[in-house]
Amino acid sequence: MERRATxxxxxxxxxxxxxxxxxxxxxxxxSPRTRERVLAVAAQLDYRPSALGRNLRQRRTGGMGLLVPDLTDTxxxxxxxxxxxxxxxxxxxxVLGSTGGDPEQEAELIGMLLEQSVDRLIAVPSGDAETWTPAFRAGMTVVFADHLPAQALPEDDPAASAANDLMLLDGLSPAAAPPSRSLDVPAVVADDRGGIRTAVRYLRGLGHKRIAFLGGPGQERRVAAFRAAVGPPVDEELVVFGTGSRDSAYAAASGLFQSRPxxxxxxxxxxxxxxxxxxxxxxxDLRVPRDVSLVMYDDVPWAELCAPPLTVIAQPGRDMGYRAAELVLRAGTRRPRSVVLPTELIVRGSCGPRR
Structure with missing residues (x-):
């Protein structure tokens, strides 16, 4: 049997x-040229999306998909x-898939799930709103977890309203966040604002004034919360980012420590x-906490095994997944609302007074 084109x-x-x-x-x-080329190749290869794309709204097949950026992340x-x-x-x-934090790979997995007649999906998104448009046009039910997909837009663009609504749910003023465009889709997220604010206040109480933030993809709300917590003027040299990989995170951290001793x-x-x-x-050779204090978002088992044990902002990862699955399962009966789950600052030994 000849293999069907994908x-x-x-x-x-x-x-x-x-x-x-x-x-x-x-x-x-x-662009017209790109559209013409893609349609010509699709016709030449006799590419036909599954029947799901045409009639998903009339039938439910059961089963759900789960897409995350990295299965090795605790x-x-x-x-x-x-x-x-x-x-x-x-x-x-x-059906479980790992996107590797790559929007192209995410788009491919979305297409595969549609072809496999998976009509409900929970995702920690890597791509922007356009990446997800085909899923919605095919009738797929989606609930996002951890954060929403976004792309830059002018602040007065009405398409930014969904992201702003989620920011308000989280207690964070949309003005404190970067302008974004997000799909009007329910999400289950942690209270980033409360967690980051509590951590910054704790460090300030220990006498720290030059506090840095080490961020990564999908953490726009955490970055916005950090900027709001430290208050203006924000020293932008102390806000740095990795691209998502461990090597990139290490390079960002090392560069931060060396550029801002x-x-x-x-x-x-x-x-x-x-x-x-x-x-x-x-x-x-920086000693924690004597030379630098450290707070980490996420409580993972190895955090307590560090020397000293790490102070963390704990978020309920398992509960987040459970609640997202509940939302996607009952989406057919009524439109689910976004959920914000509480965070907790767990004080251990990685923070000390500024000497």
Whole structure:
């Protein structure tokens, strides 16, 4: 039996990304030349999306998908455990995929899930709103976890309202966040503002004034919360980012410590970033907390095994996954509302008074 052409085959033959093919075939934005090339290649390869794309609204196939950026990340593992526990209690199978934090790979996985007739999806998004448009046009039910997909837009653009609504739910003024465009989709997130604010206040109480933030992809709300917590004027040299990989996180942490030896405390936006900060400090002979205090977003088992144990902003990863699965399972009965879960500052030994 001849193998059926996939969306990836079309993308490779047309010399474009999977996300571009998905946009063209779903009627999204693309240049006339790109649209013509993609449609010609799709016809030549006899590419036919599954029947799901045509009639998903008339039938439910059961089962749900779960997409996360990195299965080796402890937090995403906890989130997956929550999704699987809820799905198991409901008798629902789960198709699990890792996007690697790559929007193109995410778009490909979305296309594969549609072809496999998976009509409900929980995702920690890597791509922007356009990446997700084909899923909605096909009728897929989606609930986002941890954060929403976004793309830059002017502040007065009405398409930014969904992200602003979520910021307000979180207690954070939209003016404190970067302008963004997000799909009007329910999400289950942690109280980033409360967690970051509590951590900064704690460090300030210890006498720290030059506090840095080490961030990564999808952490726009945490960055906005940090800027709001430290207050103007924000020293932008103390706000640095990695691209998501462990190597990038280490490079960002090491560069921060070397470029700003005057900093006295760091808030790491996730456990991969916290791990990088610990390793970079050790390589540079910086003593924690004598030379630099460290707070990490996410409580993971190894945090207590560090010397000294890390002070953390704990978020309920397993509960986040469970609640997201509950929302996607009952989406057919009523439109679910976004949920903000509480965070907790757990004080251990990685923070000390500024000497």
């Amino acid at each position: 969306i990836k085959d079309v993308a490779e033959a047309a010399g474009v990304g999977v996300a571009t093919v998905s946009r063209v075939l779903s009627g999204g934005s693309a 937090f995403y593992g906890q989130l997956a455990e929550g999704v699987l526990a809820c799905a198991r209690s409901a008798g629902e199978p789960v 005057d900093l006295t405390a760091v808030v790491a936006g996730g456990n991969v970033l916290g791990e990088a900060a610990v390793l970079a400090a050790r390589e540079l």
